[in-house]
Amino acid sequence: MSEALEPEVKTNPQGDPITSTATADAPAAQSGRKDPHAEAKKQKVVSPEYMFFEAPREREFITGSECAKEAVRRSNVDLSIAYPITPQSETMQLIGVLYGEGYVKEYYRGEEEYGVMSAIAGGSRAGVRCFTATAGPGTLRGIEPIASWPGHRLPAVAMFTCRVVNAPLAIQPDNIEIAYLLNCGMIVFHSENQQDLFDYLMKAFIISEKNDVTLPVGVCCDGFFVTHARGYCSMPDREFKLPARDPWRGSVPVLDAENPPARLSRDAPVQKSNFMAYNIHAVWQQEVWAAVERSRKYIDLYMGGLLEAENVEGAEVILIASGSAAAQAREAVRACKEKSINTGLIKIRSLRPFPTNELRKLCANAKLIVIPEFNYVGWLAKDVAAAIYGYSKAKIVAGPHVYGGMSMPVEMIVDEVEGGLTGKKSSTVPSSDIMGTDIDPAAVSHFMQNI
């Protein structure tokens, strides 16, 4: 019935429907026109369990941005706000296509990242499911509102494609910006490849909206290598979508004109520098980090754990990595095997919460831990060292590092493994920091001075 009234479908040169322009000649064109939203309207709601574990999947060879689009298509997203920062990924442009097809209910372009992240807060407060994606400098421009999301207990999913933020600017991935996101109080996942990005995004919506979590989730990936490159992605059929957000299940009330809206007004004294304000701040932050802790069980349930371990049992050397570094480390494990070095791999899926207990158990008997990273400072190595301090005697090599978007040659990781075992540094690799017990105190103090 309503289909008959749909105006002519205008398309851009790629064939995507354009719905933003009003069509003056709609009545003349109404006959025989297809409803651009027809397919979206037919989507069936399925349980997260069915979507994640049971629905048959088909494998496609697509870019990371397309994976994100497909994840959002199946995630029953209400609101998505874009800002075309440079560098960006094509993700938000593709979400615009989804809006045209009716898979996303509301979509617009914000004035800039600060506005986008603030508006996502508004959308989440109002009780709808929100998604946005940004990259590199856009992440840092938006980080002031982002840092306030967890305190206000705003479930939302933001995708961060890391593309360097420090100078000189580059456009390939250096994931230094994750270091800034780790202490916001939001949940942070790091995807290794296109498949991870697809899975983590969908699971992020569900985990984010659990009553005892009610927190935003940042899904990071190393831009370009993941967003712009193609990889295999197995996906359930697009006729399925996740259940809609049920805002009343959240741990704080949503914006409602009938009731005093949101937390900010309920806890009004927060603006004053008196004892109440300090108290409230403490309570909010304790709540936030307790909620981060409580998300562990859902990450275990839906994502199969905060980390993934491969050949770690009895391994002499363990590589610990996240994101693209995990992909390179997988190859390094293979290369080490060819050199008869028993090497295992731990890929960290969730950076917040951090898999502290899991690492303590897995690293207890390792001799050497090598932590390759795509950034200068080595934020992962610090977290790992802090987590396993006192639980492992392993020598920890905080490196190798590549920066500014350089690819990490697998050979660099293998060199660090060999160097770590023999004590001889290869001349082809810049020196990495060394942490842990049972090593040269001078090296440790050098490292401590540098963190």
Next chain:
Amino acid sequence: MAIRYNIRMAGVGGQGVVTGSHIFSTAVIHAGGESTIVPFYGSEKRMAPVESYVRVSDEPIYEIGEITFPHIIMIFHPQVITHGKSYTNPFYFGLKKDGIALINNVGPMNLERDHENELKDLNAQLYYLPATKLSLEVAGIDLATNMAMVGAMGCITGLTTLDALAQAVKDRFLGKGFVVSGGTAALDSVVERKFKKKQELIDKNLAVVKAAWEFADQNGWAKKKQTMAPATAATPA
């Protein structure tokens, strides 16, 4: 042990380095292997440096990004060496010991003495293929230089077959969903105007592939026979 080649292709804009790498990569997959490709270029213009990185294996490939330490390098244009028109200088930087360099030139080049010595230390095999000459002779156009390069590489590595290369060339020109950049699309239309029918275009390209394959074979560049084992299904969970 797994077969694994990391191939770095370097050339200049307009030669079809990226297209050649796509075709070679697709041909390896058609022959039952696994392959990934990463193109790398700055401003899209003729004669500007271009690199493309192809990884081939008989098992899943997880590695991403540029190839710093290749087993094989392919130099599509002598100016990569003589003018340093490359993201990698000198052109053989990072080449693994006993590595292979396939260079588009008519006969051996006069390399700098340091370069020559270092290549000798690496025990590198240098193969000079007159790719542009072959392209002009066989297809009457220099734009099939890339076909000659990948044809010879197919013979050298034994990682693909002439049939699989033919299929990959057809995929490139007839397949749907092959995304090319603006500059490449413009060159495509030049090539298509030159060859009225696409079939003729494909035939000419394949003739160049075959001629280069035979050239490599006659010169004894083919490595000892190795075939791609049936690829293990890389189905991520």
